[in-house]
Amino acid sequence: MSIELPALPFEKNALEPHISTETIEYHYGKHHQAYVTKLNAAIEGTDLANKDLEYIVKNSKGGLFNNAAQVWNHNFYWQCLTPEQKVPNSILSSKLQESFGSVDAFKDAFTESALGNFGSGWTWLVQNADKSLAIVNTDDAQTPITQDQTPLLTCDVWEHAYYVDYRNARPEYVKHFWALVNWNFVESQLAA
Numbered sequence: 001m002s003i004e005l006p007a008l009p010f011e012k013n014a015l016e017p018h019i020s021t022e023t024i025e026y027h028y029g030k031h032h033q034a035y036v037t038k039l040n041a042a043i044e045g046t047d048l049a050n051k052d053l054e055y056i057v058k059n060s061k062g063g064l065f066n067n068a069a070q071v072w073n074h075n076f077y078w079q080c081l082t083p084e085q086k087v088p089n090s091i092l093s094s095k096l097q098e099s100f101g102s103v104d105a106f107k108d109a110f111t112e113s114a115l116g117n118f119g120s121g122w123t124w125l126v127q128n129a130d131k132s133l134a135i136v137n138t139d140d141a142q143t144p145i146t147q148d149q150t151p152l153l154t155c156d157v158w159e160h161a162y163y164v165d166y167r168n169a170r171p172e173y174v175k176h177f178w179a180l181v182n183w184n185f186v187e188s189q190l191a192a
């Protein structure tokens with residue numbers, strides 16, 4: 001059994017003008033695909049070969065972990081995006097309000113975290129084991145699923161996520177990211 005590259009939940013051009021078809025072709029078609037290919041090569045013939053992706057992420061280190069976690073993180077990232085530009089519905093809104101003061105205050109704090117995430121990494125909204133919400137940054141391939149945190153939303157802040165569209169302007173990319181957030185998906189990840 002090998003790890004598959006999941007189909008995108010939207011057409012390649014569906015996120016324009018915020019994220020271009022060219023970015024999707026490279027980010028999904030080349031970068032994400034390469035993590036999948038390298039992961040499959042690394043687990044072939046090992047005890048991890050017949051395990052699911054989450055198990056592999058939680059039980060590996062070094063280069064194998066990096067590829068497995070990057071597959072998991074990207075699988076999650078694509079699900080966080082939609083061209084339908086929804087706003088958070090009432091359950092999620094009140095949860096964000098309770099935790100951050102308001103939905104806008106949450107977006108400001110998440111943006112500040114994403115812009116301050118040094119180098120390559122990811123910015124996340126997570127739910128802790130005690131059900132509280134938090135914004136966390138991870139470096140490189142690191143992922144909250146190894147920290148007993150449930151990811152609700154992520155923004156990929158590796159340069160490959162925005163260099164084609166915005167060159168080095170991460171703030172522009174994050175601004176456009178907000179037009180694409182799939183709030184229904186974020187809410188669906190909240191623990192009951």
Ligand code: FE
Binds near residue numbers: 027158161
């Ligand atoms: Fe990426």
